[in-house]
Amino acid sequence: MKHAFLDEYSHLESPVHRLDPRAKLLAFVVLIVVCVTTPPHLYSAFAAYLGLEVALVLLSRLPWKHVLKRLLVVLPFILVVAAFVPFFSRGGGSYNLGPVKVSAHGLMVLWNVAAKSTVSVLAVILLSSTTPFPDLLRGMERMKVPRLLTSLLSFTYRYIFVLVDEAQRMKRARDSRGWSGKWIWQAKVIGHMIASLFLRSYERGERVYAAMLARGYGGRVRTMCLYHPGIPEVGFTSLVVLFPLAARLLA
Amino acid sequence: MHHRPAVEVSDLYYAYPDGTPALRGVNLVVEEGESVGIVGPNGAGKSTLLLHLNGILSGRGEVKIFGLPVARENLREIRRRVGLVFQDPDDQLFSPTVFDDVAFGPLNMGLSREEVAEAVNRALREVGLAGLERKSAFHLSFGQKKRAAIATVLSMNPDLLVLDEPSSNLDPRARRELSELLQGMRITKIVVTHDLPFVFENCERVVVMDQGRVVADGEVFSILSDEELLREHGLELPYGFYPFHRERSGRKTERNPES
Numbered sequence: 045m046k047h048a049f050l051d052e053y054s055h056l057e058s059p060v061h062r063l064d065p066r067a068k069l070l071a072f073v074v075l076i077v078v079c080v081t082t083p084p085h086l087y088s089a090f091a092a093y094l095g096l097e098v099a100l101v102l103l104s105r106l107p108w109k110h111v112l113k114r115l116l117v118v119l120p121f122i123l124v125v126a127a128f129v130p131f132f133s134r135g136g137g138s139y140n141l142g143p144v145k146v147s148a149h150g151l152m153v154l155w156n157v158a159a160k161s162t163v164s165v166l167a168v169i170l171l172s173s174t175t176p177f178p179d180l181l182r183g184m185e186r187m188k189v190p191r192l193l194t195s196l197l198s199f200t201y202r203y204i205f206v207l208v209d210e211a212q213r214m215k216r217a218r219d220s221r222g223w224s225g226k227w228i229w230q231a232k233v234i235g236h237m238i239a240s241l242f243l244r245s246y247e248r249g250e251r252v253y254a255a256m257l258a259r260g261y262g263g264r265v266r267t268m269c270l271y272h273p274g275i276p277e278v279g280f281t282s283l284v285v286l287f288p289l290a291a292r293l294l295a
Numbered sequence: 296m297h298h299r300p301a302v303e304v305s306d307l308y309y310a311y312p313d314g315t316p317a318l319r320g321v322n323l324v325v326e327e328g329e330s331v332g333i334v335g336p337n338g339a340g341k342s343t344l345l346l347h348l349n350g351i352l353s354g355r356g357e358v359k360i361f362g363l364p365v366a367r368e369n370l371r372e373i374r375r376r377v378g379l380v381f382q383d384p385d386d387q388l389f390s391p392t393v394f395d396d397v398a399f400g401p402l403n404m405g406l407s408r409e410e411v412a413e414a415v416n417r418a419l420r421e422v423g424l425a426g427l428e429r430k431s432a433f434h435l436s437f438g439q440k441k442r443a444a445i446a447t448v449l450s451m452n453p454d455l456l457v458l459d460e461p462s463s464n465l466d467p468r469a470r471r472e473l474s475e476l477l478q479g480m481r482i483t484k485i486v487v488t489h490d491l492p493f494v495f496e497n498c499e500r501v502v503v504m505d506q507g508r509v510v511a512d513g514e515v516f517s518i519l520s521d522e523e524l525l526r527e528h529g530l531e532l533p534y535g536f537y538p539f540h541r542e543r544s545g546r547k548t549e550r551n552p553e554s
Contacts (some may be wrong), residue, residue: 201391202389248385251383251386252386260371260374260451
């Protein structure tokens with residue numbers, strides 16, 4: 045079965061794709077931290093962050109459609125919550141928008157959330173769309189992210205779709221036997237399905253562990269790193285770190 | 296030097312944690328270079344036996360691999376020498392990429408970076424998957440997954456290859472390719488399966504298991520043509536399949552069909 049992959053377009057050829065994942069990881073994390081800690085009234089700083097990201101999207105040759113689609117998946121969740129703030133918040137001045145009152149303070153909160161989440165989500169999209177997930181994991185390992193966490197992510201990446209397929213097959217088998225989901229007593233069926241999915245995953249976990257032991261696993265996941273950071277990495281990291289910092293300090 | 300069989304199992308008993316007996320006194324010797332099929336009905340203890348060959352499970356009795364007793368202090372060496380391929384390749388391929396999966400064993404063996412890369416390339420070439428290193432196992436076809444699973448143990452340079460239901464869920468072409476792959480490998484092989492024609496094609500010797508015991512052990516032709524024995528232990532030849540037609544698989548016959 046086909047699934048939308050986390051790291052779609054991460055195998056394109058571009059200067060950004062070729063970089064060591066560690067450089068990208070470091071740079072984007074710093075960009076996000078700088079952005080999130082910027083006071084909301086420094087509008088030009090936000091313009092600079094966004095401009096940098098737009099430039100990087102162009103440089104990495106990612107299709108805009110893909111970037112916007114990803115953005116639309118994440119942003120509404122954040123914005124729906126923030127969109128109500130101007131109507132309920134008090135303080136600052138207020139504007140009359142027809143029959144409803146809008147508070148200036150609330151508007152600032154909305155702008156703050158919208159700007160910061162857009163810049164941050166774009167940074168994550170840029171990172172995940174220019175770096176194959178396995179390379180990202182390797183980068184994290186080399187940057188001393190705890191092994192437990194990277195192993196967890198790695199197994200999730202590997203098995204999430206196996207699990208989705210399994211659930212889908214169960215759903216088909218259920219529907220093929222006339223399940224309509226109309227009656228309250230049918231809710232029990234969903235509970236059973238979740239339980240059985242859990243049991244299957246648990247058993248698979250045991251088999252995977254046996255397969256790991258069979259190949260000499262002794263508690264430490266060993267991996268190989270194929271990247272060597274060089275001038276492009278240093279250049280990229282300095283640009284993505286220093287430019288926003290400068291923009292913020294000068295704004 | 297003293298003669299050492301590849302596998303020596305003597306008087307092996309094993310019960311699952313809930314008390315269900317799985318093996319009740321198994322005795323089995325496999326010589327080096329042999330290709331042995333283990334057949335039997337579901338629940339006969341075949342897979343349980345396999346898990347004893349590299350110490351994943353350990354019951355009462357003795358298991359020796361190339362003369363080494365399967366015990367804690369030998370596990371490292373034994374797991375290097377015994378390549379165990381599980382039935383579901385999704386269990387065996389747990390890493391983000393095919394390369395990582397095939398490199399997992401060699402890395403655990405403590406090989407250097409160059410040796411690991413070399414072992415991975417050799418194993419992938421051998422199973423015909425060179426060029427797919429960077430793919431995720433999720434993107435492979437089922438036949439490719441099966442071969443990738445075999446590559447994950449070949450990269451450890453094993454002396455004994457143990458396969459659990461290798462032909463299950465394969466389409467006919469993938470099944471034939473697997474057969475050819477196995478026949479091309481010169482190491483000792485043990486295959487557990489329900490696929491009797493597959494055993495006939497790939498093994499010289501067959502061991503029949505039922506209810507946790509070995510109930511028959513002999514040359515493939517004589518066992519598979521003993522209809523009564525097969526029926527007694529829940530095994531049946533597929534419709535239209537007769538052992539007499541062995542020549543059609545393109546292999547030499549050791550036996551005259553008329554005899």
